[in-house]
Amino acid sequence: MSISFRILGPVAVIPRGHAEIGGTSLGPPKARGLLSTLLLAAGHIVSLEAISASLWDGEPPRSALANIRTYTSQLRTAVNRDGIERLHGVAQGYALRLERGDEFDLECFRSRAQRGRLALARGDSEDAVELFTSALSCWHGPAGADLSTVGSIAHRLHALQEERLTVIEDCVEARLRLGxxxxxxxxxxxxxxxxxxxxxxxxxxxxxxxxxxxxxxxxxxxxxxxxxxxxxxxxxxxxxxxxxxxxxxxxxxxxxxLKRPAEPGGHAGHARAVPRELPPAFGRLAGRDTQITAVQRVVVQSLDSTASACDCPCVVVLHGSRGAGTSTLAHHIAAGLRDQFPDGQLYVDIAAVSASVEPADLSLHVLTRMLRSLDVPLSLPPLEADDAAARYRTAVATSRLLVVLDNVTDARQIQRLIPAGKLCAVLVAGSEDLAGLDWATHLQRVEPLRPAPPRPAPVVHPASVHPAPEHADPAGWPRRTLHVSDVYPRLIRSRGGLGEA
Structure with a gap:
């Protein structure tokens, strides 16, 4: 059974075929705040410290850990259905993992808004207005309208309101172009x-x-x-x-x-669209700097005609086990390469496409979409996959184009998607099955990041400690305020862990 989650308005959970669960049915405001916190980080573990900072301003109460466990127990009843466990507890926090078929209104809003911006960039104002309007229809009031907005969740909800305003402005721009x-x-x-x-x-x-x-x-x-x-x-x-x-x-x-300029022969002209499809790469990806720099250097060197003897595109493959972070790493690498590819950047989530089309149709579906993004006219009757691939290679033969193919599980999924131009580059992120790809320029294995080991406590010899007046700190011994991150490990040890995993 799939579930719809709402945060763009009052927080709610809607199991398919059942009544909406919202308001006090989900628990008190802080329980709904916890659900919003987990939804905003869907698929990732949220630490106990981050949850506390989201729910309470300043120092959390002594009962914070017990309260969080109570809230998660209430939420499990709403989100864990038909034997599917979506809310997971681990030693250091909690995570909410959405299943295939589940819907989250924030993801829907962002996806439609991004497609609207792409339509606007290629000059399709009517399509852009339709997509922007559809994105804004995901909103049913202020984000988290029924929450007691304290702590860090208040800032994140405010940021969502800013995203909504930006889409409103983009929609206005598209409508201005239409009249x-x-x-x-x-x-x-x-x-x-x-x-x-x-x-x-x-x-x-x-x-x-x-x-x-x-x-x-x-x-x-x-x-x-x-x-x-x-x-x-x-x-x-x-x-x-x-x-x-x-x-x-x-x-x-x-x-x-605005008037469209006329070309000889009376046809309305338009400039070729420059696709900018890369997903956002938020923040700094700690622990991956060396890999990011190494891959970016390989790609940049491939663009130098004097340094590269190969007359083919650079293909970099990031492969790793599920959850190793290949997609996130690819997003950060691609973000740093935008300026190297002024003719555009294409992005395809192969897993998302393969979930909705038959395997035999995947290449043609993706190629058709890529040709539209490149503003290449499509003929009638529809193209065959090989014809579409040939037209795609022709369109980008002399372009500096970056193609990012994400969540790839089989090399056969992407063979037709590789351009032939020397100035192009392809960044592939996927499973371990790609480790033996023999036509890749560069293979990079992605290992899961490990948490840093705890730092040993300093050894203090009693003879070296000298008393100091209370109004002044002894030299070399700054005062330290006890933080929630110091308290939680002790709470967990004293209570025997979270208990719910």
């Missing part, structure tokens, strides 16, 4: 009143009014934005808003309603 300005104007007026510190919204309102012929109203909108930013933040508008204001004063042509 229908009269209806958009009223919505922009409401949005600037609700979010007066968002400069992109003010810029959109100015452009709508200007293109409707209301130059005076457009300049008035700038003055309103100026006053709001000055009064609330003590700052002046940023350079983009100022430049838009000056352009309107000068009646620059670029601000006129």
């Amino acid at each position: 229908a300005l009269a209806r958009l104007h009223d919505e922009m007026r409401s949005l600037t009143l609700e979010f007066p510190l968002r400069e992109r919204l003010w810029a959109a309102l100015m452009r709508v009014r200007y293109q409707l012929g209301d130059v005076s109203g457009a300049l008035d909108a700038y003055r309103e934005a100026y006053a709001a930013l000055r009064d609330e933040l003590g700052v002046e508008p940023g350079s983009e808003l100022v430049e838009l204001y000056l352009a309107m004063l000068n009646r620059e042509v670029r601000l006129e309603p």
